Amino acid sequence: MKETKPSGGEHDDHGANGSSVKPSLITDVASLANVSTATVSRVINTPDVVAPETAERVRHAMSKLKYRPNMFAKGLITRTSRVLGIIMPDFLGEFYTQLSQSADTAARERGYHVVITSDTRLGSADAVQSLPLSFLDGIIAILTFPDRKLTKSVLDLNMPTVLIDSDTGDLGVDRIRIDNEPGAKQAATHLLEHADASDCFYVGGPATNFDSQARAQAFQDVISERGGFDKATQIRYGDFSVDWGNEWGLKHLKDRTNCITGVFAGNDEIALGIMNAARTLGIDVPSQLRLIGFDGTRLCDIVRPTMSSVAVPFDHIGSSAVELCIARIADPERSVSTIPAETHLVIRDSSVPSDQAS
Amino acid sequence: MKETKPSGGEHDDHGANGSSVKPSLITDVASLANVSTATVSRVINTPDVVAPETAERVRHAMSKLKYRPNMFAKGLITRTSRVLGIIMPDFLGEFYTQLSQSADTAARERGYHVVITSDTRLGSADAVQSLPLSFLDGIIAILTFPDRKLTKSVLDLNMPTVLIDSDTGDLGVDRIRIDNEPGAKQAATHLLEHADASDCFYVGGPATNFDSQARAQAFQDVISERGGFDKATQIRYGDFSVDWGNEWGLKHLKDRTNCITGVFAGNDEIALGIMNAARTLGIDVPSQLRLIGFDGTRLCDIVRPTMSSVAVPFDHIGSSAVELCIARIADPERSVSTIPAETHLVIRDSSVPSDQAS
DNA sequence: TTGAAAGCGCTAACAA
C-alpha cells in the first residue's frame, strides 16, 4: 500500500458495460503487492512455491484490482487453454443436446471447459483461415456424414482430435465408434415376434448417412433371414425428420389395416412422424403398428404411447470422447484407439401388444 | 524457392493425430515466400495493400506450409477473437437449442463465431480464476433465475455483455427482454372462451423464476377479472419439467370430468406432462381439457393433439442479442438499450373445441 | 523464496 495507483479502479464501475474500464494487468497487481510480476504469476500457477504471507498479499491485490489474467498472453506461452471444442452439424435435436451435456460434465471434472460450435463453416473454402479454433486444446467432432472434405478440414486443424460416429476408415485418429448393429438387430428381432417378415419396414434417414445405412443393413440381415424380404419396398431412406416419417406413414400405412405392421425408424423423430401418421389414419399403435425408434432421446418418454427405441449411450460417448481427447493432449504419441459405444433396444409401449386391443 | 527449409513438412503427416508435427510460423511463411513477416501479415489482414504477385506467392507459401495464424499471439495484439460466447443454464431443452441456432446464424453473417457454454461454473467461488472466458469478444447470457451472484459474475467479467430474459433491474447493460405478458394474457383470454374462470389453472415452473412469475401474474390479471378466482389453488409452481406437469395433472385433474378445465402451463414440457396425465386419466384434450403451453418449441407440432402454446420469438431474440453484442463491441460508449421480444399465442389443437367431441 | 530479463508469434507504427 505504498506504490503508484494502478489503472484498475476500486470504486464501482459506473456503466457496467464491459470494456469501459480497462482491465488491470499483472504489473498492476505486482506493484500494489510490492512484488515482481514473476511472483504474481507464481501465486497463480504454483502457489506452494511462494511464501504464505506474500501469497496472501498478492491475492488481496488481485481481488482488489479484479485482476484477470489475459488468456491470450498466457496461451501464447503455455499453448493451452483448457478448453475443448465440440463440433456438431447443428445445434438442433435431442441427440446433440444430450451428448453436449455429458461431455460438459466429464470435462468439468477434469478441469476443462467445453464449447460447442456448429461445423457449417468448416466445409467452406476459407475455413482454415476463418476458424478461430486454434484456441482449443482439442476437438471432438461429430461427423455423421461421410463428408471427406469436412473430415479433412477437421484433421487438417492438426490438433488433438476425437471423431464420433463417423464412417471414416482408419485415419489414425481416436474415435468413438457408435455400434449400430446390436441395437438394430434387437429391434428387428423384436418386430419379428409379432409381425411377418414381409410386414416389416425400415424407414431411415439419408441414404448417404453412415448410421442410416448401418441400421438398414442390420435390419435387413435379420429380416431377410425369414424370407419374403423385398429390399426396394421394405427399406426406405429420407431424412432424419418428423416430416419424413409422417410422409412415409401417410403413404405406406393406409392400406395396412388388416395385418400387424412392424416399423423400425432411423431415429426417434422419424418414428414420431410415423406415429402421428398412424394416428391420422386411425391405425392403432401398438396393436396394429409396432414401432421402434432410434437414439432413445427424451422424446420417447414424452409421447404417448411411449416409444420403444434403440438407446445410444450418450453419457458414455460424451465422457469417453472427452477422456480420449484429454489423453491425447497429455500424450500426443500414445497409440490411437477406438472406443466402441454399443446400442441396445429399450422396449416401451409402442412395440408391445397392448392387453386391451381396441 | 531459395531459402532455408522451414519447419512444416510438405509430405503427408504420418499419424494424423494433431500436435505431432509442430505448426509453421509466420516466419516460415515469410522466408519461403521471400518477404518479411509484415508482408505475410498484410496478405492476411489487409490484402489490398500488397502487390498481387507478392500476395500470390505468400498465399502459396501459406498453403504449402499449412500455415495457421496463432490466435493467441494475434489476440494478444488485436484484443479480439471474433468469438461470442453464449452462456446458458444447461444444454438441455428445446428453448436453448433453438436460440443457439438463430444466434449462430446471425453471428455467422457478421463474421463472428458463436460458442455455447453452460454457466454452472460461473456461480462457483473461483469462477473468476477458472473461466477462460476472456477469449471472447462478447458474452450473451441467458439468466432465467434472479441469481444475483451469477449475474454479478457475468457482469464482473467486464466485457461487452447482453443479457437475455433476466429479471435484473436496470444494471446498465444491454438486454433482450422477453415480454411474457401479451402472450400470457392472450392465453388466459383464450382459455376463458370456453372455461369458467374458476376452472382455469396456471401450472408454472419454479416460483422463484422470473418468467414463471410474470406469466402467472398476467394469467391472474385476466382470470381474476371474471371473479371466482382463488390464487392458492389456481396458481401452482413446480419446475419446468414434464414430470411436474404429469404430477400436477394426476393430482388435480381426476375429479374434473364434468366440466371444461383450462390449463395454462409455464412451458411446453409442463404442458406435455399434463397432457399425458390427462390421457392416463381418460380425460380428453381438448374437449374436456383446454391446454396451452409456453415457448412454442418443436414439441408442440410433434405431439398429438398438437399443442397450443405461447410462442417466443427465438430467431428475433438470438439475432438481436448478437447484433446488440456486436454493436457494443464496436462502440463501448453507445447508450444501453433494451430490446423487447414479444410473445404471442399460437393456437393449435389442444385448446380448441374439437368438432367431434367424444 | 524472490527478482530480472528474455522471449512466445504476431501486428502496427514508422521508415524506406
Place this chain on the structure above:
DNA sequence: TTGTTAGCGCTTTCAA
C-alpha cells in the same frame, strides 16, 4: 509497396 522494429501481457529460466 515493403521492411524494420517495438512491443501486446504473460511465463519461465537463471541468478541472487
